[in-house]
Amino acid sequence: MLIGIAIGFAVGILPGLGGPTTLALMLPFVFKMTPVEAFAFLLGMAAVTNTTGDITSILFGIPGEPTTASTIVDGHPMAKRGEAGRALGAAITSSLFGALFGAVALALAIPVVRPLVLTFGSPEFFMLALLGITFVAALSGEAVLKGLVAGCLGLWFATIGLAPVSAIQRYTFGQLFLWDGIGLVPVTIGFFAIPEVIDLAVQGSSIAKVEVGRLGGVWQGVRDTFTHWLLVLRCSAIGTFIAIIPGMGAATTQWLAYAHAVQSSPNRERFGRGAVEGVLGPGAANNSTLGGSLVTTIAFGVPASVTMAILMGAFLIQGLVPGPSMLTPAPKGHLAVTFAMVWTIVVSNVITVAICFAFLRQLVKVTEIRGALLIPFILMLIAVGAFAEKNVFEDVMIVLVFGALGWVMTRFGWPRPPLLLGLVLGPLAENKLFLSTDNYGLAWTVRPGVLALLAVILVGLLWPVVSRRRQRTRDGADAAATPRAGPGERWRLDGASAFSSLIVVVFGWALWQSRDFGVRGGLFPWAVCVPGALLGLAQLARDVTGRRESPAPDALADATDAVPADVAARRTLEIALWIVGFWIAIWLIGFSLATLAMTLLYLKVGARERWGITLVLTALSVAFVYGLFDKGLGVPFPSGQLFVWFAPAGGS
Amino acid sequence: MKRALALALLALLAWVAATDAQSRFFDGKTVRIVVGFSAGGGYDTYSRVIARHLGRHVPGTPTVIVENMLGAGSLIAANHLSKVAKPDGLTVGNFAGGLVLAQVLGQPGVEFDARKFEWLGVPSREACVCALTKASGVTSLAAWMAAAKPVKLGGVGPGTSTDDAPRVLAATINLPIQLVRGYKGTAEIRLAAESGELAGGCWQWESVKSTWRQALESGDVSVVLQITTKPLPDLPNVPLASSLAKTEEARQLINAGVIVPTEIGRLYALPPGTPADRVQTLRAAFVATMRDPEFLADAKRSKIDIDAMGGEELARVVQDLFKLDPALVAKLKGILK
Numbered sequence: 001m002l003i004g005i006a007i008g009f010a011v012g013i014l015p016g017l018g019g020p021t022t023l024a025l026m027l028p029f030v031f032k033m034t035p036v037e038a039f040a041f042l043l044g045m046a047a048v049t050n051t052t053g054d055i056t057s058i059l060f061g062i063p064g065e066p067t068t069a070s071t072i073v074d075g076h077p078m079a080k081r082g083e084a085g086r087a088l089g090a091a092i093t094s095s096l097f098g099a100l101f102g103a104v105a106l107a108l109a110i111p112v113v114r115p116l117v118l119t120f121g122s123p124e125f126f127m128l129a130l131l132g133i134t135f136v137a138a139l140s141g142e143a144v145l146k147g148l149v150a151g152c153l154g155l156w157f158a159t160i161g162l163a164p165v166s167a168i169q170r171y172t173f174g175q176l177f178l179w180d181g182i183g184l185v186p187v188t189i190g191f192f193a194i195p196e197v198i199d200l201a202v203q204g205s206s207i208a209k210v211e212v213g214r215l216g217g218v219w220q221g222v223r224d225t226f227t228h229w230l231l232v233l234r235c236s237a238i239g240t241f242i243a244i245i246p247g248m249g250a251a252t253t254q255w256l257a258y259a260h261a262v263q264s265s266p267n268r269e270r271f272g273r274g275a276v277e278g279v280l281g282p283g284a285a286n287n288s289t290l291g292g293s294l295v296t297t298i299a300f301g302v303p304a305s306v307t308m309a310i311l312m313g314a315f316l317i318q319g320l321v322p323g324p325s326m327l328t329p330a331p332k333g334h335l336a337v338t339f340a341m342v343w344t345i346v347v348s349n350v351i352t353v354a355i356c357f358a359f360l361r362q363l364v365k366v367t368e369i370r371g372a373l374l375i376p377f378i379l380m381l382i383a384v385g386a387f388a389e390k391n392v393f394e395d396v397m398i399v400l401v402f403g404a405l406g407w408v409m410t411r412f413g414w415p416r417p418p419l420l421l422g423l424v425l426g427p428l429a430e431n432k433l434f435l436s437t438d439n440y441g442l443a444w445t446v447r448p449g450v451l452a453l454l455a456v457i458l459v460g461l462l463w464p465v466v467s468r469r470r471q472r473t474r475d476g477a478d479a480a481a482t483p484r485a486g487p488g489e490r491w492r493l494d495g496a497s498a499f500s501s502l503i504v505v506v507f508g509w510a511l512w513q514s515r516d517f518g519v520r521g522g523l524f525p526w527a528v529c530v531p532g533a534l535l536g537l538a539q540l541a542r543d544v545t546g547r548r549e550s551p552a553p554d555a556l557a558d559a560t561d562a563v564p565a566d567v568a569a570r571r572t573l574e575i576a577l578w579i580v581g582f583w584i585a586i587w588l589i590g591f592s593l594a595t596l597a598m599t600l601l602y603l604k605v606g607a608r609e610r611w612g613i614t615l616v617l618t619a620l621s622v623a624f625v626y627g628l629f630d631k632g633l634g635v636p637f638p639s640g641q642l643f644v645w646f647a648p649a650g651g652s
Numbered sequence: 653m654k655r656a657l658a659l660a661l662l663a664l665l666a667w668v669a670a671t672d673a674q675s676r677f678f679d680g681k682t683v684r685i686v687v688g689f690s691a692g693g694g695y696d697t698y699s700r701v702i703a704r705h706l707g708r709h710v711p712g713t714p715t716v717i718v719e720n721m722l723g724a725g726s727l728i729a730a731n732h733l734s735k736v737a738k739p740d741g742l743t744v745g746n747f748a749g750g751l752v753l754a755q756v757l758g759q760p761g762v763e764f765d766a767r768k769f770e771w772l773g774v775p776s777r778e779a780c781v782c783a784l785t786k787a788s789g790v791t792s793l794a795a796w797m798a799a800a801k802p803v804k805l806g807g808v809g810p811g812t813s814t815d816d817a818p819r820v821l822a823a824t825i826n827l828p829i830q831l832v833r834g835y836k837g838t839a840e841i842r843l844a845a846e847s848g849e850l851a852g853g854c855w856q857w858e859s860v861k862s863t864w865r866q867a868l869e870s871g872d873v874s875v876v877l878q879i880t881t882k883p884l885p886d887l888p889n890v891p892l893a894s895s896l897a898k899t900e901e902a903r904q905l906i907n908a909g910v911i912v913p914t915e916i917g918r919l920y921a922l923p924p925g926t927p928a929d930r931v932q933t934l935r936a937a938f939v940a941t942m943r944d945p946e947f948l949a950d951a952k953r954s955k956i957d958i959d960a961m962g963g964e965e966l967a968r969v970v971q972d973l974f975k976l977d978p979a980l981v982a983k984l985k986g987i988l989k
Contacts, residue, residue: 118847162724162809169760179724179761300846301863302839309690322863390690390722431834438832439804439849636684636719 040344042311047099047348050250050286051356054091055363058279059084062193062378067250067286069188070258073417074271074278076196081274084364089221090276091283092356094232097225098284099349101236102291103342109244110338113299117244123444125245126432127453132242132252132425134457135259139417145539147418149503150409152532154422156510157182159430159528163521170517170525171510177394184251186386186398187423193382194403194579195410200371200378201575202568218360224276231261231277232284239285243292248428250289255421257285272415290345298326298338372607373617375575376599379582380621384591388635393587400583412496430524500540507533578602590640592626677930678712681742685718685920686733688726688747694859694956696720698775698918699746701954705947709937714742725811727751727761734764739923741930744772749916750811753908756973757985759811767974768924770931771966773938777959779884780813780914781857782821782877783864788851791874793891802830806841806853813914814838816988817854817879820909821893823987824902839863845873852876856914857884858957879910901980908976909984916961916969935963 049065056064058075071091078087109116133151140147160171161181172178225232235257242253261281262271271278297308301322315322326334356363386399409416436444444450507529514525578598585594599621603614629635685703689695696718703716721729726747733745752766782805784790790803807815815833822829832850835841841853842864852873860868860875867873878884879893893910897903920938922931941947942960951958961969976984 117843121847121849122844177723177728179727180722300839300843302843391720392723392728431836434834435832435844435849438830438834439844636721 039311039315043341043344044348046311047287047290047345048352050290051092051095051099051349051352054095054279054283054286055088055356058087058091059363060374060378061196061199062382063188065250065286066185066188067254067289068282069192069251069420070254070282070286070417071279072192073258074273074275077272077274078276078279083217083274085360086217086221086224086276087274087279088356088360088363089218090224090279091221092353093222093225094235094280094283095287096349096353097229097232098236098239098287099290099345101233101284102240102288103345103349104291105237105240105288106291106294106345107339107342109295110335113244113295117296117300120245120449121444121447122432122435122439123447124449124453126429126436127450127457128242128245128248129425129429129432131453131457131460132248132256132421133429134461135256136418136421137461138259138263139255139421140415143413143415145535145542146414149532149535149539150414150416151418151422152507152528152535153503154419154424155426155429155528156422156507156525156532157187157419158423158426159525163517168517168521170521171513175394177392181427182398182423183390183395184420184424186395187402188251188420189382189386190399190402191406191416191420193378194399195407197375197378197382197579198407198572198575201375201578202571203371218357221276225280228277228280231264232280234264235260235281235284236288239288240292243289244295249293250286252421252424253289253292254282254286255417255424257281258417259421287349291342294341294345298322298341372603372609373613375578375607376595376602376617377621379579379598380595380625383582383586384625384629384635387591387637388629391636393638396583396586400579403579408495408499412499414499426524426528433524434520497540497543500536500543504533504536504540507536574606578606586640588640588642590643591637592622592630593640595625596622676712677741678710678714678933681712681714683707683710683714683716683742683744685716685744685746686729686737687718687720688722688729688745690720690722695726695746695748695918697954698956701947701950701956702775702920702941704950705944706937706941709940709944710933724761725751725809727754731761731763733921733923734769737923739925739927741922741926741934743923744934745769745921745923747919747921748811749774749919750813750816750913752916752919752970752973753913754811756976756981757988765924766970769970770922770924770926771963771970772920772922772934773942773963773966774916774919774961775942775959776858776918776957777915777961778856778858778917780817780854780879780910781860781875781884781887781890782817782852782854782879783860783868783873783875784852785845785848785867786872786874787848788845790851790876793876793896796827796876799828802828803851804830804832804849806835806844806850807831807833808835808837808841809833810988813855813910814841814853816913817910819987820906820984821854821877821879824905825893825896825898854879856917857886861886862955879906879914881907881911901983904976904980905984905987908973908980909988912969912973916966919966931963938963 050067053064053068054071054075056062057068057071058079061072061076061079063069063072075087075091078084133155136147136151137144140150158181160178162168162172162179163170169179238257238260239250239253242248242256243250258278258281261277265271265275265277293308294311296302297312299322301312312322326338382399383396386395387393406416408414409419440447510525511529511533514522514529517525582594582598585597588594589597596618599618600614603609603617604611630637683706685699687696687699699718703718707713707716721732723729729745730747730751733743733747737743737745751762751764755762755764755766784796784803788803790796790799796803805814805818807818809815814835815831818829818831821827822831835844838853838855838859841850841855844850845852846867854877857875857878864873868875875887875890877893878887878890881892881894883890883892894903894906897906922934939960939962942958948958
């Protein structure tokens with residue numbers, strides 16, 4: 001277990017390398033362990049990654065795990081303000097609470113979980129997915145229209161691949177790797193990490209823009225957790241109970257918790273600019289999720305996530321069949337094992353938090369390191385992490401595409417979280433909708449559970465509207481409703497308009513493509529693309545006429561104000577070229593050599609570092625890729641295309 | 653004269669060196685098993701257990717490692733084996749047997765010719781069964797035939813037995829079936845069956861046996877039908893689907909559409925054009941591994957069944973699928989489209 005924690009710790013911190021990826025990489029070693037060791041190892045590792053992943057998200061603005069992306073939105077701005085310590089303190093403490101809550105919930109749920117989950121059928125799951133999608137509005141910050149379009153975009157991305165029911169190919173361009181859809185891991189990494197790298201290069205400074213005070217107020221963060229204990233508790237509950245639904249993992253629950261934190265706050269406009277509640281909510285939820293997913297895995301043998309699927313494999317090898325017997329006491333069942341799991345979660349989290357606090361001082365200092373030294377390292381991790389999840393090179397390309405998209409979106413003040421939420425919930429919603437109608441006809445719409453959830457959705461949608469109107473009448477002044485007069489009523493045809501029109505074009509094209517998908521394959525794309533295109537048009541009209549919303553509270557919205565525009569443009573171009581160059585190098589000469597060349601060249605030529613530090617860092621990163629991943633873990637990196645083209649004939 | 657002798661000597665030397673190199677080809681080499689499914693799943697588990705023992709049975713005892721290449725139900729791995737992998741005997745592919753049928757039926761995405769692969773074998777002949785819950789009221793084949801409403805079975809997607817078996821059964825032996833597609837896996841089908849949404853589903857007995865063990869023991873779930881050529885040792889009294897087939901054509905459809913693809917489900921292959929002697933070496937090693945007591949003990953620990961089919965037999969089974977009557981293929985295409 002301790003080894004598992006140690007590895008989980010490292011993995012969580014390293015961006016790009018997710019829990020499932022590592023579990024997959026570690027499997028060869030797991031096979032050599034006794035089942036009990038294996039299981040403590042896996043669970044210990046899984047329990048920890050979400051806590052340490054939060055650290056990376058806060059410090060670098062790069063998701064340490066796909067499941068910790070939401071901590072970036074508020075945690076990273078805090079780090080930039082020199083409040084990294086406070087954010088970390090809050091994230092770690094709330095993570096601990098979340099994990100403990102999840103573990104306790106797991107223990108308490110044991111007697112009731114089977115009847116509870118069995119009353120849920122596909123229709124209820126569909127309504128829950130729908131409920132999740134309505135959270136898009138709350139995630140959009142001030143740019144509601146853009147948020148809705150981004151949400152539609154995310155839902156549309158989710159339709160790429162084979163349609164779940166009719167198995168027709170949708171938007172795959174004949175590419176086999178797109179059959180399974182776009183992976184969440186490469187999207188999340190690209191979406192957040194690439195823009196952050198660009199920002200780091202443009203700023204040409206360390207991450208913290210303000211001098212970090214003594215430890216940046218870790219205790220302040222711990223205190224915050226207790227001040228907002230109710231929020232932490234609610235978000236933990238969100239994490240645990242949503243995760244009981246198969247298909248909903250921490251990648252979803254974190255955003256729901258974040259949205260909840262925003263919704264329940266009296267002053268929303270602070271969010272995205274470093275509100276500590278925005279760190280507390282997801283911090284708690286992504287950890288409490290583990291308890292919830294274990295419930296479904298243990299009680300039904302339905303793995304709620306990849307991590308759980310691997311854990312389940314370990315169960316079966318040990319001769320434990322997930323199901324009712326896991327919940328019955330000995331001698332007939334294995335309740336003791338289930339409780340052992342509860343303890344593993346508790347103990348590994350407590351240990352992690354202790355370690356985190358011990359190292360916080362060093363961790364916070366990272367934000368003061370010169371950006372240039374970090375960039376090659378981060379880029380290498382991004383590429384390796386994207387590849388190692390599925391061992392598919394195309395995923396590395398997806399990172400690049402979504403990196404570009406993410407960067408453009410931050411530039412023009414588009415909120416990114418709704419897109420991710422749509423991507424996560426889209427498949428679930430589509431699948432469950434068809435399963436509901438196939439199983440029950442239209443009768444599913446009047447199931448009591450469905451009606452109850454519908455009521456919840458309606459209240460959730462209408463409540464903010466009602467309360468805002470009430471507030472507005474109370475305030476008297478109707479300031480928000482009058483659009484700020486833009487600089488004249490001139491038409492604006494700049495980048496923002498171009499991006500909006502691109503989105504409209506994409507939706508239009510997607511609609512056109514979907515004409516021969518048939519009802520079963522096409523319903524969902526139509527339902528997404530039509531509103532997407534219309535809302536996109538509305539946004540375009542706003543952009544063109546200059547009636548713009550204030551920039552969304554995204555982490556990078558205020559990125560470039562310190563650097564003069566021309567310098568910023570030059571540096572952006574440079575770093576973009578470096579990134580693209582690195583990717584081409586990976587393609588041409590393989591991961592190891594490309595890392596060697598890239599790190600060396602970037603540090604020496606790009607950043608003009610001294611030889612000593614350049615060589616040391618280059619050696620380090622090559623040792624990392626070649627030694628650890630290629631040789632140590634046996635990641636099957638493809639050999640570079642150059643070697644394929646010029647391979648000696650007949651050689652083997 | 654001297655020159656001729658020297659030349660002959662040289663030729664002899666070259667020949668000796670060549671044969672020697674051949675027999676020692678695998679010395680210090682690494683053989684990769686490319687699995688088309690994710691780490692931790694069934695395919696992966698088989699491959700990793702095999703990888704731990706296969707090397708010992710190859711002259712030169714190469715290291716054998718497992719790589720996972722995910723996507724499109726292992727179609728990516730199968731295409732990779734055909735188009736990209738070097739035919740040098742150092743790459744072994746492990747993908748779904750249903751893909752061979754996919755090629756026969758001309759389904760999209762297939763970029764390999766199954767007739768050209770060099771087949772290594774199958775570690776376990778799988779068999780498909782239909783398991784239904786007691787709550788559905790269908791606990792026997794007679795009850796199923798007499799069911800007033802179509803019995804709801806869960807499906808994962810085309811090319812899997814959960815989808816294909818119900819379709820073939822409905823088309824050949826007129827069982828009342830409503831196939832509900834779109835579940836993410838057999839685990840989700842089990843959950844939906846337990847919540848009463850579905851009656852059950854049809855998939856590999858080996859998986860049903862281990863993941864639904866408790867429900868089978870308590871009688872909450874029963875196996876109503878087996879789609880096999882002869883009854884499985886575990887299920888001597890469960891009726892065979894083919895015994896209900898009224899025509900020879902129906903029997904052939906069940907055989908080609910369900911029984912054969914399931915039986916060769918976990919197949920292992922070498923890239924087209926792998927040198928014949930290396931194919932022979934590896935085929936022999938595969939068979940030897942399957943009989944190795946250490947391997948069998950390891951397989952037992954990993955809870956996987958072994959009932960192997962060698963490379964020659966697998967090659968014949970695959971070739972037979974391509975010899976099907978075109979009319980039958982057209983019919984099957986209609987059923988499985």
